Amino acid sequence: MSLISxxxxxxxxxxxxxxxxxxxxxxxxxxxxxxxxxxAALEGFAGDGAGGTFFFCGEGxxxxxxxxxxxxxxxxxxxxxxxxxxxxxxxxxxxxxLRDFTVPESRELAAEYLEDMPDLADRRDRAAAALGxxxxxxxxxxxxxxxxxxxxxxxxxxxxxxxxxxxxxxIADPSS
Numbered sequence: 001m002s003l004i005s006x007x008x009x010x011x012x013x014x015x016x017x018x019x020x021x022x023x024x025x026x027x028x029x030x031x032x033x034x035x036x037x038x039x040a041a042l043e044g045f046a047g048d049g050a051g052g053t054f055f056f057c058g059e060g061x062x063x064x065x066x067x068x069x070x071x072x073x074x075x076x077x078x079x080x081x082x083x084x085x086x087x088x089x090x091x092x093x094x095x096x097x098l099r100d101f102t103v104p105e106s107r108e109l110a111a112e113y114l115e116d117m118p119d120l121a122d123r124r125d126r127a128a129a130a131l132g133x134x135x136x137x138x139x140x141x142x143x144x145x146x147x148x149x150x151x152x153x154x155x156x157x158x159x160x161x162x163x164x165x166x167x168x169x170x171i172a173d174p175s176s
Contacts, residue, residue: 003062003082003131004045010130016123017086020093020113022048029053031071037157037166042067052096054085057156065148067156068170070096075167077153078145086133090124091141099172101142146171 007014007025017023027047036042036057046054051071056064062082069075078095079085088095094109095101114120128135136144149171158167 003086006131010127012123013127013130016127017089020117020120021089022050022093022096023054023089024048027053030055030069033161034069034158034167035161036067037159038155040156042158055158065152065156067153067158069158069167070170073160073167074170075158076149076170077156078148078171080148080152083133084144084148086131087136087141088145090128090133091135091138095142095145098142101146101171103139103142106138106142 001009004025007017014025023046025046027049028044029047030044030053031051034042040058041056043056044053045056053069055067055069056062057067057077058064064081065077066079066082066085067075068078079088092098092106092110094106094113097109098105110120117123124135149169150173153171159165160167
């Protein structure tokens with residue numbers, strides 16, 4: 001069974017991904033016309049409440065690279081495959097608010113979420129179990145996002161089609 005099918009079948013997992021993950025399968029239409037500079041296929045499959053979209057890049061299934069584009073003209077490759085994306089959303093659903101993708105920064109944001117949602121860890125663990133995913137080490141998950149965005153992500157440039165202009169990188173290079 002595909003992970004997308006699993007999300008649709010498991011209400012607890014879908015609910016956690018919707019909030020705090022801000023990831024919903026029913027929001028796959030992007031706010032504007034876009035394409036990849038390489039000409040590779042681009043398929044919106046989920047979105048967030050602020051108009052951002054998750055896209056599969058290239059041909060294939062859920063193993064394809066995943067690009068996230070916000071509604072403000074920023075984009076980044078954030079995962080290679082849906083399992084990797086879901087580990088990010090389960091481990092650090094506040095990832096969009098991270099600047100440096102470090103554990104201390106993530107834990108600071110986590111504390112804010114825990115104030116409003118004290119059962120966050122239990123809900124996360126139930127969602128991961130329902131989807132058959134093992135949660136990764138937080139440091140490794142955050143490092144992987146940086147690695148993907150700054151490594152192979154350079155080959156996945158999202159372009160605003162009407163003006164033929166590239167989106168801005170969402171994940172800053174730590175050396176700059």
